[in-house]
Amino acid sequence: MSNWDTSQDYPPSPRPWLLPLLGCAIVVLGGLLVYRIATSGGDDVPGPGTKPRPVTPRGELTAAEQTTIDIFKTASPAVVHITNIGLRRRVFRMNPMEIQKGTGTGFIWNEDGYIVTNFHVVEGGQKWRVTLVDNSIYDARPIGSARDRDLAVLKIDAPREKLRPILIGTSHDLVVGQHVFAIGNPFGLDQTLTTGVISGLDREIDSRSGGRIRGVIQTDAAINPGNSGGPLLDSAGRLIGVNTAIASPSGVYAGIGFAVPVDIVNVYVPHIIRKGSVRAGLAVDTWSDGHNRHWRVAGAILKAVDDDSSAARAGLKPSVEHGDGQVSVEDVIIEIDGDRIRLGSNLDVKLADRDVGDKVTLTVVNEGRKRDVEVVLEAVNR
Numbered sequence: 001m002s003n004w005d006t007s008q009d010y011p012p013s014p015r016p017w018l019l020p021l022l023g024c025a026i027v028v029l030g031g032l033l034v035y036r037i038a039t040s041g042g043d044d045v046p047g048p049g050t051k052p053r054p055v056t057p058r059g060e061l062t063a064a065e066q067t068t069i070d071i072f073k074t075a076s077p078a079v080v081h082i083t084n085i086g087l088r089r090r091v092f093r094m095n096p097m098e099i100q101k102g103t104g105t106g107f108i109w110n111e112d113g114y115i116v117t118n119f120h121v122v123e124g125g126q127k128w129r130v131t132l133v134d135n136s137i138y139d140a141r142p143i144g145s146a147r148d149r150d151l152a153v154l155k156i157d158a159p160r161e162k163l164r165p166i167l168i169g170t171s172h173d174l175v176v177g178q179h180v181f182a183i184g185n186p187f188g189l190d191q192t193l194t195t196g197v198i199s200g201l202d203r204e205i206d207s208r209s210g211g212r213i214r215g216v217i218q219t220d221a222a223i224n225p226g227n228s229g230g231p232l233l234d235s236a237g238r239l240i241g242v243n244t245a246i247a248s249p250s251g252v253y254a255g256i257g258f259a260v261p262v263d264i265v266n267v268y269v270p271h272i273i274r275k276g277s278v279r280a281g282l283a284v285d286t287w288s289d290g291h292n293r294h295w296r297v298a299g300a301i302l303k304a305v306d307d308d309s310s311a312a313r314a315g316l317k318p319s320v321e322h323g324d325g326q327v328s329v330e331d332v333i334i335e336i337d338g339d340r341i342r343l344g345s346n347l348d349v350k351l352a353d354r355d356v357g358d359k360v361t362l363t364v365v366n367e368g369r370k371r372d373v374e375v376v377l378e379a380v381n382r
Helices: 019-040 063-079 262-275 287-295 345-352
Strands: 079-088 097-108 116-119 126-131 135-145 151-156 179-184 192-206 212-217 230-231 241-246 256-261 280-283 284-286 301-303 330-336 360-366 369-376 380-382
Touching: 063 079, 063 179, 063 192, 063 230, 079 116, 079 345, 097 301, 116 262, 126 151, 135 262, 135 280, 151 262, 212 241, 212 262, 241 262, 256 262, 262 280, 262 380, 280 345, 330 345
Parallel strands: none
Antiparallel strands: 079 097, 079 126, 097 116, 116 151, 126 135, 135 151, 179 192, 179 230, 192 212, 212 256, 230 241, 241 256, 280 380, 284 301, 301 330, 330 360, 360 369
C-alpha cells in the first residue's frame, strides 16, 4: 500500500481583530449622523410640518369670558372643601382610626366662621374638616341642621382675614334661561367651576327626612358627587341656591341638577345658628296619640303654646291641667289648609314640606265650635 501525503498549502487567515473594528466604526459614524440630524433643527430633512407653526394673537377676551373669570375670582375664596370623617376602634389600641366617609362642598356664611353645606354632606360623621381656598385645614364643629331642607351649618375657628363670605342674592325673582355658575369639589377636584342656565323653577325633590323641598331650582350646570353643598351663583356672583341633588340613572351628571333656593337658605341658616337643628312648625306641643284614644278625641290636642309665638298671637289655647290630675281640653286642630288632622303626630307630617315664614290656615274646634285661624310657621327645634 502506498503512502499518501495529505498535507496541503492554505492561504493565511485574515487578522481576527479586523471585523470588530469595522463594526465599531459603522456604529460611530451612524451615531454621528443621527446627532447631526437631531441638532440641526431639521434643516437637513426637508418636508412639510417640520417647523413650529407661528402663533396667532388671540385678541381681547370676550365680555362673557371676562364676566365668568371675574365671578370665579370673587366667589371662589368663599367656597370650601368639607371632609366627613368617621371613627373606628382598633383592636388592642386605645385611639380610634379615622375613616373618610365622604367629601363635599360648602361656603363661608360670615366672618364668624359659620360654614353652610348640605345636611347629607355631614350626615353620619363624627369629625369634620374644612379646607379653605389657600389649602389651610381646620377642624369644624356642628352647629345644627334643617334636615327637611337638606341644610347644615358647621363652624371653624379661623382668622377673620381668611374668611371671605359669599355674596347673598335672591331666588324669588329668577327666570328660566338666566346664566348660572356652580363652584364645588366634584370627585375631590377642588375649586371646579361649571356653567349653565336655569332650566326650571319651582321643582320639588325629596328631603332627607322624607318630606318634600319645594321651590327648588333646576339647572344644567354640571353637578357631580362632591358638588353637594356648594353655591349656585347668578351672573352678579351672588348666591341664588345651594347645589343639593342630581337626577341621573348612573349617579353622575346627566344634565339635570337641583339647588335649594337662597330665599329658603337665608331664612333657615340664622335660625340654625341661634337654635341648632330646626324645622318649620307651629311652636306648640300636643298630647300623645294615646291620649287621643283615651279621651276619644280626633285631632291635634294642644298641650302647650309657646309664649310670643304666632300661634299664641292667633289665640290658640292649650289644655288646662288641674291639680287633681284632670285635664280640660281646649283647642284641637282638626285641619291644616283643608287637610284632615286626626292625631298630634300628624302635624309634623303635614308641615314637613312647608317653610319657615309660610302662612297656614288652621281649623280649630273647641267644645264643638269651629273656627279658622291663620298662623305663620316658625323655626322650632326638632
